Amino acid sequence: MKTIIAVPDFTRKAHLKKVLPFVLDKLKGQDIEIIIATGLHRPPTKNEIKTNLGNIVNRVKISVHDHKSVAYFGKTKKGIPVYLNKKLKTADSIITVGVVEPHLYAGYSGGTKVVSIGLAGEKTINATHHPRFLDDPGTKICSIKNNPFRDFIEESSSPLPIRYSLNIANNKTFWGRPAISFKKAVKYSQKISEKKINKAFDVIICNIPKEKGVNIYQASRAFNYVANTKRSVLKKDSLILVRAGLEEGFGKGLGEKRFMNKMLKMKSPGKLIGEIKKGGCLAGEHRAYMVAKAMKKAKLGFVSERAYLYKNKGLPFLFFKELKEARAFIKNHFKKQPNILYLKNAFTSILTS
Secondary structure: OEEEEEEEOOOOOOOHHHHHHHHHHOOOOOEEEEEEEOOOOOOOOHHHHHHHHHHHHHOOEEEEOOOOOEEEEEEOOOOOEEEEEHHHHHOOEEEEEEEOOEEOOOEEOOOOHHHHOOOEOHHHHHHHOOHHHHOOOOOOOOOOOOOHHHHHHHHHHOOOOEEEEEEEEOOEEEEEOHHHHHHHHHHHHHHHHEEEOOOOEEEEEEEOOHHHOOOHHHHHHHHHHHHOOOOOOEEEEEEEEEEOOOOOOOOOOHHHHHHHHHHHHOOOHHHHHHHHHHHOOOOOHHHHHHHHHHHOOEEEEEEOOOHHHOOOOOOOOEEEOOHHHHHHHHHHHOOOOOOEEEEOOOOOOEEEO
């Protein structure tokens, strides 16, 4: 019996070394393959695989998703083509492992997203990251009901033999049938992540997990987690800062390279938004579209030791080497004493007024 276990790439903290032995122990005697779901992001290095999977690399076959090596699985009711990793065609059963936390498009990540997006081909990812999806009123953070992006995930994965899901929410695990496990994890995550704030802020300074700050593509998502909430907590002429390592620059995957090209060519947020609304975009370019939308609401910047690599390079971001430098800018920029909020983790603290 062939069983495929789909796991997220290492920009998601899924504690795979700890949780996968639990799954493998339930599958003794089966032909098992773990596929690392990368979407259009770069493949992990051998060292990253060893670091994140440990001795599991010696127990079962490990492979990395290739967005070019896909098979056609049909179309959804809305006509979205479903191209997924061709190895799924050979699977008798599939198990998904996911991290459940607020997600800009899916409402909450986790569930079968690791298959429908993480193991998808470029045509599918392009279609689901198009403005007609992203601008739909139902496509919003922390909302899984009447959300077309989440609906696509569920519909495209439903014909597959996904038997069980292991969902991790704030380091707590939920194991069971896919829909039940996911809903329980979402309910738990909602209590922790969704926070009501009764005032607006001039400055929001965001901390993010190390693995999500390795490049500008991933780290820039935090801007939208602050700016794209149901009710804004930002004052006029506000500033959002993200603290991140930015070790990989813009990032090394196909999506990251497309994002970089769009950002470098951007003349103004309004022009980029209009261009993409009119002509559409490829996956990766959608991140530039979302960043431009955040720029309509606030100035955006990074605090990073590598700030010197990005300053004066034609990028539409502020860059500060350290918080001391950022605070000096804030003091000079705001005429009155600004209201400043520090977020411990911008990806799991979703604010609404």
